[in-house]
Amino acid sequence: MDRLGFLTGRAARAVLILFGVIVLNFVLLRLAPGDAASVLAGDQGAADPAFVAELRHDLGLDRSVPEQLWIYTKSLARLDFGQSYRDQRPVLDIIAERLPATLLLTLTAFGFALAAGIALGSIAARHAGSLLDTVLTGISVMFFAMPLFWTGLMAILLFSVWLNWLPSYGMQRVGEGGSDVSLVADVAVHLILPALTLGLFYMAIYMRVTRASVLDVLDRDFVRTARAKGLKPGLIWRQHVLRNALLPIITFASLQAGQLIGGSILIETVFAWPGVGRLAFDALMQRDYNLLLAIFFITSAIVVVINLVADFLYVAADPRIELGA
């Protein structure tokens, strides 16, 4: 398969997935107790049947199911997610306000997890079978078994309550009016615990994948050849082993983007981080399904885009890539 065909196929798949999310959202919205009209009518204190019927007509709720799905798809394509049931503001505005905080948290956690996971995983592989390998593998197994939110609570207990070293709540001190530098420092200090908590779990996974991938490459003929022709170990390590071992790790990591964003709902709830995850939790508590489903759609869309970018990078990075399936 040629590259253009491969990438077009991937793009078509991304569109298909997004349409799937729309259908799923639509089904879930219909399963939710009470439709939008009764919720709106209830908010305005008018349970008058005639008024509800009028609202239903205005919202298109009296048409056939396929027609409604079509209307819904069109509005999502225009990025019109409707109003929040509780806030009476466009859902998109509310999410846009919260997105930067979530991106800051997840990207920091992801960067840390990837860097630490690859570093520790390759150290473990390089010393496979040694005590160091056992210790590192043990650490990875431990963090992989800890519930994220529990790790967060324990970190708060240790570093905020008992040692009083780090803040455990929010993104910055309330009413901080200092310079830009002090604001950045303030946010950074608040970022440490939530980003580490989220990152350590994924670090454990990447460590494991890196270790397996490096061990796999170390076993290949071209590494044996490089050794046999007397290349320096450092050079073999950088040019031959790591370069080849990294590709599957990067692919794997991009596939996990969705899980990382999903994990932020727990972390943001534990640390009161003012991002989309926390917003999803509030929407959950207030039964604001419109907001909740919009969050689900937008995070899915972000994941689809990340995966698509990873596919493009993949093709650009390695011309020998197998373009099957």
Place this chain on the structure above:
Amino acid sequence: MALLRSSFLRHPGAVAGALILIAILLMAIFAGILFPGDPWRMVARPNLPPFSPGHLFGTDMLGRDLAAGIAHGAQVTLLIALAVTMLAVAFGTAIGAVAGYFGGWVDDVAMRFTEFFQTIPSFLLTVVIVAIIAPSLTSIILAIAIVSWPQIARLVRAEVLSLVNQDFVRAARVGGLSSARIIWGHILPNVLSPVIVAASLMTATVILIESGISFLGLGNRDFVSWGYLLGTGRTAFRVNWWLSTIPGLAIFLTVLSLNLVGDGLNHWLNPRNSNRGGRA
């Protein structure tokens, strides 16, 4: 005893995991005998710290015994984990086997469907489903199963693809057996061991997801799991730290032991490709 000692030396993690797991299972099975009566009644002074006489794990703000809660909560947590795993394995195996066996457009459709569930943020989806269908034991089990089956489907499909052109399958086809009988009687038995490994690792992940859902307050009050205990203990955790620490420790130990047992099974059942493990 000698057998136990020799396997412990070879796979210390797996044996330790199996022992912890057996202890937790026994605790769940005998919860009613160890802590008879309703575990949610007041039995002592509120907020007793751990290691108080008669209350190993202390009591909560309403004077309920946390040890009783942990033992009874084990039943709920393990019940949900087993139910989800069985559902997801059954569905995932069916999809994977059909996709791998028939190939062509059937495979295409099945794999696009699988990819869809692997791409979308799965934890968020379970939360949305549970919130919308109203939290109950059934909705929690269904919602977690919906996001858990894809990895089994992929695994089974890959295994079936490697088997479908082997001589014993061709012979069965030439012999005129129906597709269903070939899949059920000839192919699936050969796929069993990697599926068992993936299922044990999946049970661990399911426990983590369930605890997350309950922690967010979406659990069901009638079925108090460890995650639910952890979530309710959280409101006072800065003072009564044990109320969230101990349920979390229970989750951690169970997940850890399941992972260790899964890895051990993988080495034992699939010695040639023990790097695979299906943990993604």
